[in-house]
Amino acid sequence: xxxxxxxxxxxxxxxxxxxxxxxxxxxxxxxxxxxxxxxxxxxxxxxxxxxxxxxxxxxxxxxxxxxxxxxxxxxxxxxxxxxxxxxxxxxxxxxxxxxxxxxxxxxxxxxxxxxxxxxxxxxxxxxxxxxxxxxxxxxxxxxxxxxxxxxxxxxxxxxxxxxxxxxxxxxxxxxxxxxxxxxxxxxxxxxxxxxxxxxxxxxxxxxxxxxxxxxxxxxxxxxxxxxxxxxxxxxxxxxxxxxxxxxxxxxxxxxxxxxxxxxxxxxxxxxxxxxxxxxxxxxxxxxxxxxxxxxxxxxxxxxxxxxxxxxxxxxxxxxxxxxxxxxxxxxxxxxxxxxxxxxxxxxxxxxxxxxxxxxxxxxxxxxxxxxxxxxxxxxxxxxxxxxxxxxxxxxxxxxxxxxxxxxxxxxxxxxxxxxxxxxxxxxxxxxxxxxxxxxxxxxxxxxxxxxxxxxxxxxxxxxxxxxxxxxxxxxx
Ligand SMILES: [Zn+2]
Numbered sequence: 001x002x003x004x005x006x007x008x009x010x011x012x013x014x015x016x017x018x019x020x021x022x023x024x025x026x027x028x029x030x031x032x033x034x035x036x037x038x039x040x041x042x043x044x045x046x047x048x049x050x051x052x053x054x055x056x057x058x059x060x061x062x063x064x065x066x067x068x069x070x071x072x073x074x075x076x077x078x079x080x081x082x083x084x085x086x087x088x089x090x091x092x093x094x095x096x097x098x099x100x101x102x103x104x105x106x107x108x109x110x111x112x113x114x115x116x117x118x119x120x121x122x123x124x125x126x127x128x129x130x131x132x133x134x135x136x137x138x139x140x141x142x143x144x145x146x147x148x149x150x151x152x153x154x155x156x157x158x159x160x161x162x163x164x165x166x167x168x169x170x171x172x173x174x175x176x177x178x179x180x181x182x183x184x185x186x187x188x189x190x191x192x193x194x195x196x197x198x199x200x201x202x203x204x205x206x207x208x209x210x211x212x213x214x215x216x217x218x219x220x221x222x223x224x225x226x227x228x229x230x231x232x233x234x235x236x237x238x239x240x241x242x243x244x245x246x247x248x249x250x251x252x253x254x255x256x257x258x259x260x261x262x263x264x265x266x267x268x269x270x271x272x273x274x275x276x277x278x279x280x281x282x283x284x285x286x287x288x289x290x291x292x293x294x295x296x297x298x299x300x301x302x303x304x305x306x307x308x309x310x311x312x313x314x315x316x317x318x319x320x321x322x323x324x325x326x327x328x329x330x331x332x333x334x335x336x337x338x339x340x341x342x343x344x345x346x347x348x349x350x351x352x353x354x355x356x357x358x359x360x361x362x363x364x365x366x367x368x369x370x371x372x373x374x375x376x377x378x379x380x381x382x383x384x385x386x387x388x389x390x391x392x393x394x395x396x397x398x399x400x401x402x403x404x405x406x407x408x409x410x411x412x413x414x415x416x417x418x419x420x421x422x423x424x425x426x427x428x429x430x431x432x433x434x435x436x437x438x439x440x441x442x443x444x445x446x447x448x449x450x451x452x453x454x455x456x457x458x459x460x461x462x463x464x465x466x467x468x469x470x471x472x473x474x475x476x
Contacts, residue, residue: 004113006033008085009162011154012095013058015050019097023048024071025060028151029081030159037159040081041152043068058149071102079103082112086182090133090158092116100197109194115181117158123177124169133157140164188232188248195251196232201225202255205265207275209250216247217277220266222259244277256425257406257413260456264415264422267448287312287447288328289320289391292383299379301347302386304328312391312445313419319389321447331389337364339385344369345378392454394419396466401432402456403463416467418443420450436467 009030016022023046031038089095121131146153203222221227290302322328342365344351359365368378399418416423421443424435
């Protein structure tokens with residue numbers, strides 16, 4: 001507290017809820033410095049009409065603001081009032097966001113420590129579910145002076161609320177709550193702190209760039225803003241370990257309709273652009289799988305194949321996946337031993353036709369190598385033993401669009417997928433076709449994308465719309 005010269009209880013009335021397009025119509029401030037309490041308020045000419053619904057809600061009409069000063073005329077005075085103060089508001093992000101944008105339009109960057117009384121109330125009374133101002137007025141028997149929903153009356157209620165807290169709550173408890181709420185994320189020193197305020201809290205993917213635009217890290221979240229900030233709060237062990245935070249010079253984000261879109265985009269960006277720190281987190285993959293290939297005698301033998309030789313997206317009879325040859329061989333060996341299968345027939349050791357393999361001598365093989373078990377039975381047992389590793393075959397005749405409804409940012413996205421490969425997402429029908437047209441004949445298989453899609457299809461969390469193989473067919 002000592003670091004703030006004064007407390008600024010502030011409330012704004014606006015033409016709507018969007019700080020980017022809507023405008024301020026009234027500002028109310030209760031300024032508290034020591035024992036001195038100063039009340040100040042002004043109407044603001046928003047230079048746009050106030051919607052009738054908002055006029056009803058706030059009681060501020062177009063006629064009332066017509067002769068009021070515009071924001072630019074008030075800015076200098078307002079900035080002086082705010083200077084050195086703790087900015088206190090109910091849903092502070094709303095009021096602070098509006099003011100920041102209004103100042104920004106004039107080329108002024110507003111910087112203040114901000115305290116939200118919703119968060120403060122929630123912290124002090126965690127057992128209560130609601131913390132809107134009407135509820136708090138009742139709960140703490142605050143006295144409404146003037147019109148509720150006018151800026152100064154609401155700012156005054158915040159000052160009353162604050163005073164009530166100071167009287168009723170043990171000073172240590174109160175100070176501790178304040179300290180926690182005012183703890184600022186330590187923004188990376190190279191990063192423009194203003195950018196952080198612009199990140200939406202929607203699902204999406206974020207990209208951290210370092211010096212010379214090197215891509216450091218790609219991450220995803222259903223709450224972009226929260227997640228990005230958590231990196232700088234030191235909540236993330238990963239970031240502490242890597243000291244990445246201080247390497248960040250720039251950040252970007254892409255909103256998605258939902259979690260699936262974020263997962264797919266993240267996997268794609270990591271695969272295509274190999275960010276430095278994601279790469280360090282994953283082992284380099286030499287992705288491979290066992291493929292059962294038919295032999296002349298009607299049985300089949302597992303052959304180790306990698307993604308360069310075989311299209312994992314469309315091939316059948318694949319078992320895996322394994323991140324290295326060694327892992328694939330160890331896994332097959334283990335399965336063979338568990339199920340008393342023959343290492344020689346599986347190609348895991350060199351056998352001589354008709355002669356018992358080494359494992360049979362140790363009674364680890366039932367003897368398909370030397371006629372003691374039929375090869376067809378061995379074959380059937382092998383397939384049963386491998387069943388758990390079988391890769392899902394792409395269940396559609398061609399490409400499909402997975403339709404994901406939006407939870408926040410975008411309302412709906414179509415994720416275009418073919419043979420387990422993600423070709424991109426589109427918001428409009430025409431974009432779906434251009435994604436299909438632009439996609440390579442055989443897109444590269446990616447194990448993460450495969451797993452994401454298998455899970456999403458199993459959970460039936462999205463609607464699947466099959467796409468004709470050529471756009472002309474759709475038009476017909
Ligand atoms: Zn054998």
